[in-house]
Amino acid sequence: MHTDWPLWEVFIRSKQGLDHKHVGSLHAADAQMAIENARDVYTRRMEGVSIWVVQSSDIHASNPDDAESLYDPANDKAYRHPTFYDLPDELRHM
Amino acid sequence: METVEITCPDQVFLDKLDRELKIEPKDWMPEPYRQTLIRQISQHAHSEIVGMLPEGNWITRAPSLKRKAILLAKVQDEAGHGLYLYAAAETLGISREKMYQQLHNGKAKYSSIFNYPTLSWADIGAIGWLVDGAAIMNQVPLCRNSYGPYARAMVRICKEESFHQRQGFEILLTLSRGTPQQRAMAQDAVNRWWWPSMMMFGPPDASSPHTQQSMRWKIKRFTNDELRQKFVDICAEQATILGFSLPDPLLKWNATTGHFDFGPINWDEFNQVINGNGPCNKERLDARRKAWDDGEWVREAAEAHAAKQKTKAAAA
Ligand SMILES: [Fe+2]
Ligand SMILES: [Fe+2]
Numbered sequence: 406m407h408t409d410w411p412l413w414e415v416f417i418r419s420k421q422g423l424d425h426k427h428v429g430s431l432h433a434a435d436a437q438m439a440i441e442n443a444r445d446v447y448t449r450r451m452e453g454v455s456i457w458v459v460q461s462s463d464i465h466a467s468n469p470d471d472a473e474s475l476y477d478p479a480n481d482k483a484y485r486h487p488t489f490y491d492l493p494d495e496l497r498h499m
Numbered sequence: 500m501e502t503v504e505i506t507c508p509d510q511v512f513l514d515k516l517d518r519e520l521k522i523e524p525k526d527w528m529p530e531p532y533r534q535t536l537i538r539q540i541s542q543h544a545h546s547e548i549v550g551m552l553p554e555g556n557w558i559t560r561a562p563s564l565k566r567k568a569i570l571l572a573k574v575q576d577e578a579g580h581g582l583y584l585y586a587a588a589e590t591l592g593i594s595r596e597k598m599y600q601q602l603h604n605g606k607a608k609y610s611s612i613f614n615y616p617t618l619s620w621a622d623i624g625a626i627g628w629l630v631d632g633a634a635i636m637n638q639v640p641l642c643r644n645s646y647g648p649y650a651r652a653m654v655r656i657c658k659e660e661s662f663h664q665r666q667g668f669e670i671l672l673t674l675s676r677g678t679p680q681q682r683a684m685a686q687d688a689v690n691r692w693w694w695p696s697m698m699m700f701g702p703p704d705a706s707s708p709h710t711q712q713s714m715r716w717k718i719k720r721f722t723n724d725e726l727r728q729k730f731v732d733i734c735a736e737q738a739t740i741l742g743f744s745l746p747d748p749l750l751k752w753n754a755t756t757g758h759f760d761f762g763p764i765n766w767d768e769f770n771q772v773i774n775g776n777g778p779c780n781k782e783r784l785d786a787r788r789k790a791w792d793d794g795e796w797v798r799e800a801a802e803a804h805a806a807k808q809k810t811k812a813a814a815a
Contacts, residue, residue, distance in 0.1 A: 409596045410802070412589070429652070430586045432595060434798075435805035446579050449572075450659075469525050 412461040413439040415446075417453035425457050433458075516717050521647035524590040532716055535709070536646055537591050539718065541598045544584035545609035548602075549783050551577045553617045554626060562620060569666050570623060576659045583652040590648045603788050611769060612695050614777030621674055621681075621688035627667010629689070629696040629734065635660050636730050637700065640720035668737070675741045682742075689738075690746040697761075698769045700727040728758055735759045 410432040416425035428447050433439035439458040447453065467475060483489045492499070508527040515522060522528055551574050558574065561567035585595055601607035612630055617623065638660065641653040674685035701723040704710060713719035721729075731750070738745050749762035771777065 409594055410798070429583060429655075430589075431582060434801040435808060438801060438805070445575075446582050449575065449579065466525065469523065469527075 410434045413443075413458045414461050414464060415439070415443040416457040416459070417443075417447055418455035419453055421454055425455065428452075430461060436460075516645055516715075519717075521650060522645050523647045531712075533591050535713065535716070535718065536649065537588055537593050540584055540588040540591070540649055541593065541601070542608050542610075544581045544588060544598065545602045545607055546613065547577050547581035547584060549609045549613045549787065550630075551581075552783055552786055553613055553615070553779075554623060556617050557620060557623050560620070561623075566670070573627070573663050573666065576663065580656045580659070583655055584649075587646075587648040587652045599791065603784070603791060605775065605784060608773065610699060611772040611777060612699050614772050614779045614783060615691070615695050616779055618691070619684050619688060621671070621685040622692065624667050624670030624674060624685060625688035625692040627663055627665075628671055628737070629667075629692045630699070631660060631663040631667060632734065633696045633699040633730055635664060636726050636733075640726075643717075643720060645717035668741075671741050671743070675743065685741075686743050689741075689743050693746050694765065694768075695772075697727060697730070697764055698766075700724070700730065702766065702769070703764075731759050731761050 411434075412430055413433055413436075414430050415428050417428050418425045431439065431442050431446055433442050436458055440456050443456050443458055448456070479485075509529060512522070512526075512528060512532075515526075522532075554570060554574050554577075558567060558570050561570050585598060588598060589595060598607070602609070612633075617626070635657065638653055638657050642650055642657055644650050644653070671685050671689070674681045701707060704722045704724045707723055710719060710722050714722070735745065735750060735752075747762045749760060751760050753760045772780070775781075
């Protein structure tokens with residue numbers, strides 16, 4: 406009995422010089438087919454110049470329940486941002 | 500927020516909705532929200548896929564190479580829409596295979612509109628103008644729905660839909676400037692597609708029990724009747740550009756409401772078609788099942804090829 410082909414996540418570089426960005430997913434028997442299908446499904450209107458595919462089962466994600474402990478500590482470190490520093494208006498080029 | 504400690508996951512969920520934050524696949528969500536989305540997104544995906552059939556019927560008979568290329572591109576887009584939506588539904592925990600099964604065994608529903616036949620070339624124009632037009636009316640607010648993967652799929656779909664409607668309108672416009680026979684053919688297509696298109700917005704609000712819940716969950720942003728009225732108002736004006744009439748003797752501008760009044764919709768017909776008794780229900784399902792069965796050897800061959808390549812790569 407047939408079961409679904411593996412699921413792949415598709416990343417597309419929309420133009421030279423930009424990062425690959427996640428655009429969606431699809432099923433394919435292997436990586437080559439995943440790239441070919443990604444071309445048909447996600448780049449019908451010149452949306453990309455390069456495609457990455459990654460088998461979804463190979464992606465490890467952080468747990469949303471950990472969001473607080475992972476990201477909140479950065480909240481009280483405003484001094485990491487340039488706007489934290491109160492400098493005279495006449496100061497130029499900084 | 501400062502005084503109330505929010506701990507119950509249900510409250511966290513509702514709080515996110517109130518703040519217009521998206522729910523993502525791994526976030527906690529109430530089971531009925533998940534099931535509602537699975538049903539709605541998979542039905543939507545099935546509609547895109549089955550929707551290729553009535554139009555595919557005219558690809559080989561399009562009146563010119565240009566029209567054929569356009570129709571091919573449109574039908575290919577619909578396949579893409581189905582795939583985006585199936586992928587969005589899968590993030591909720593249902594497998595692609597299960598969704599196909601539900602479609603093929605008749606358990607899943609799809610939009611009733613695709614159970615009507617495409618009798619002439621003008622039907623391709625009427626479908627683009629009215630059916631894609633109604634779909635866009637439904638789909639634009641869905642770009643803001645609360646489930647992240649569904650909303651993102653809808654943004655992509657809406658970007659692609661607009662040419663679908665425009666090409667349909669252009670077909671009708673061309674026919675409207677043609678011979679008397681061509682005008683009659685186009686008017687006939689509009690007559691046949693108008694009421695089924697009106698039904699695409701679903702039952703009236705009074706008999707649509709899930710609407711309130713879906714609006715609370717921010718899956719739906721407008722009620723069926725609100726969207727239908729918008730559609731009527733827009734189409735009534737666009738029809739005058741084509742010089743065609745809409746087949747509703749009660750259609751009339753109402754200065755008091757600022758909307759067009761329209762006649763009663765035949766909900767018996769709608770229920771008949773939804774329940775499998777439309778003119779093409781059997782033909783559509785048979786075509787989908789046949790495509791699936793005929794593709795069996797291709798799926799097997801692709802799997803065998805992938806396995807062989809893997810073994811080769813491991814040995815090298
Ligand atoms: Fe579509
Ligand atoms: Fe469309």
